[in-house]
Every structure is written in structure tokens, then in C-alpha cells.
Amino acid sequence: MPIDTSNDIVTLSLGTSSVKVALKGATVISYQHDGRERLFTSAKSNPSPSDKAAVRGGVPICWPIFGPPDLDNPLYAQLKQHGFARTGIWHLEDHHAADDTADGVKATFKLEPTPEIQAIYSQPFLLRYTVHLRPYTLSLSLAVTNPSSAIAPLHFQALLHAYFRLPDGVTPPEVRVTPLESLAFVDKVTGGEKGKETERRKVVDVDGPKGEVDRVYYRAPDHLELAFPTPTASASGSATDVLKVHKTNLPDVVLWNPGPEKGATIADMEEGGAGRYVCLEPGRVEPFEVLEPGSTWEGGIELSFA
Ligand SMILES: O=P(O)(O)OC[C@H]1O[C@H](O)[C@H](O)[C@@H](O)[C@@H]1O
Numbered sequence: 001m002p003i004d005t006s007n008d009i010v011t012l013s014l015g016t017s018s019v020k021v022a023l024k025g026a027t028v029i030s031y032q033h034d035g036r037e038r039l040f041t042s043a044k045s046n047p048s049p050s051d052k053a054a055v056r057g058g059v060p061i062c063w064p065i066f067g068p069p070d071l072d073n074p075l076y077a078q079l080k081q082h083g084f085a086r087t088g089i090w091h092l093e094d095h096h097a098a099d100d101t102a103d104g105v106k107a108t109f110k111l112e113p114t115p116e117i118q119a120i121y122s123q124p125f126l127l128r129y130t131v132h133l134r135p136y137t138l139s140l141s142l143a144v145t146n147p148s149s150a151i152a153p154l155h156f157q158a159l160l161h162a163y164f165r166l167p168d169g170v171t172p173p174e175v176r177v178t179p180l181e182s183l184a185f186v187d188k189v190t191g192g193e194k195g196k197e198t199e200r201r202k203v204v205d206v207d208g209p210k211g212e213v214d215r216v217y218y219r220a221p222d223h224l225e226l227a228f229p230t231p232t233a234s235a236s237g238s239a240t241d242v243l244k245v246h247k248t249n250l251p252d253v254v255l256w257n258p259g260p261e262k263g264a265t266i267a268d269m270e271e272g273g274a275g276r277y278v279c280l281e282p283g284r285v286e287p288f289e290v291l292e293p294g295s296t297w298e299g300g301i302e303l304s305f306a
Pocket of ligand 1: 081082188214215254255256279281
């Protein structure tokens, strides 16, 4: 069966690849490719709608804000960090398995205001999220519509907060990210409030004070790569696995790993979990998107491996 829906999780399968999407947050919680799991999801987090917290891992969707809310803005003041899309219960709207394997299998999820959401956020909106599994790629695409019945533009940030699992035996400081050279960034670990700095490194590693990295890079190129030394390469120093992230209409990107010490303080993080992933999070962070009534905005990522 290319599509299975059970226990509030939608599974798309294609040959040896599969992807699992929890209805809570439309969070992609697993991507199996070439016999390996490519995403990290904490064993301590619960994808069931009965648990109200966001999934710790996979690809949570941050919308309509990224980071903590601006408490001075009444539109967002009641929201939690990263907004409500990652905890809202989405519906499977449509799914399709193409006759030709190359065209893959696709599912679209939908989120509209519920009384729970309306209690904290007054704007009308419609979100659609399409997950498309093809033999060599996984595409995730978020569409935001400001209904034509709306009386005001919709102002939002949007970000796909992907937790990429490292190959066994590889640690975050060994991961190399390119090409971020010359980009303006804010470093949230060393005091981002001081303003933007410029990345001078051709190849960026995922290491910082006590292993913590939390940076927002602005106007990043649309092709990004994470290179992991393969376990055999760690010894021989030769081979790498490369994850390619192609982003569309998501101009910025966040690089995050809390490091072992801070990671151990995250309540829903499995033991040692922070050492098993790197977050690379394409998004629209700054400025907010402004969407007129009757318009739709779309942004997404495509993952592939080399
Ligand atoms: O703990 P969460 O609300 O899921 O946020 C996890 C992380 O998300 C982003 O990467 C932010 O840049 C980090 O500052 C934040 O710690």
C-alpha cells in the first residue's frame, strides 16, 4: 500500500523509501531513504494528538511566527514559541500515488482556524502542506492562503525546522555546511541582539561554545549542503555523505544544535539526543511575509542525497 493512515500518522511508501507524517503539526517524523533513517525524532516525544506538545524532531512547521512572540504586537502576543502550526491537528485532504513510480506518492494536509486556534490568533488563514516522496527525493511544500473574505493582509514568518539525523558515529561538530560564506547572520548564542555579523568561513562547522550553535543566516543560496563524514571515513578521512537541501521561496536559514549540555536540559530530548542531529531550517524569517486577502504564498524544500 503506497499510503497508510493509522494512529493519526500517514505513511507514504515507495520502493524502499518511506515517509511518516503525524497529523499533529503535519510533522514529518520519519524519512527512510536507501535503508537509513534520515531524520531525528526524540524517543521522548509523542506524535499523538492527545499529547499537546510539538514533536521534538522530524520537520516541525513554524508558523505564523518563528521564535518567541513579539509581546508588544497584540496579533502574536498570545502565541507560543514558533506558533501553533506545529501543534495544530491537521487533516489529510488529498493523496495520490502515480502510476509511474518516478512521479512518486503525494499527500496534502490542511489546517484551518479551530476554536482553540481562534482563542489565541484572530486572523483567518488556510494552510496546505504537501509531502511528495519520489524515488530519490522528498519535497515538502507549505502554502499559505489569506482568504478573500479577510479584511487585512496576513503578516507571517514561516520555517521548516528540519532535524537531520547524523549517520551513526558522526557528531555535530564533524558536520560541514555550505555555502554560507559572506552571508549576514545573527548569532543567538553569543548575543545576536548586538546586530548582524558576516560569515567569513567558506565551510561552516556545527560547533560553538559548549557545542551550541544557533544562527539565523539571511538571504542564503537556494542550494545548501550538509556533508557528514561516513563512519568509515572518520577513520580514513576520505568519504562523505552529502545531504542536499534545495529551498524555494524561503530566503533565510537557521543552523541549530544545542550542544550536549543544553541538550540535556531539553525536557523532551532523549538521552544524548542532541548529538544525533543537526537542524538546518530554511524559512522566511525577516522581514515578515505580507499576504493580501485572496492571495496564496508558497515555500518549500526538496531533500536529496549524493
Ligand atoms: O525548543 P523549540 O521551541 O522547539 O525550539 C528549538 C530551537 O528552534 C530554533 O532552531 C531556534 O533558533 C532555537 O533558538 C530554538 O532553541
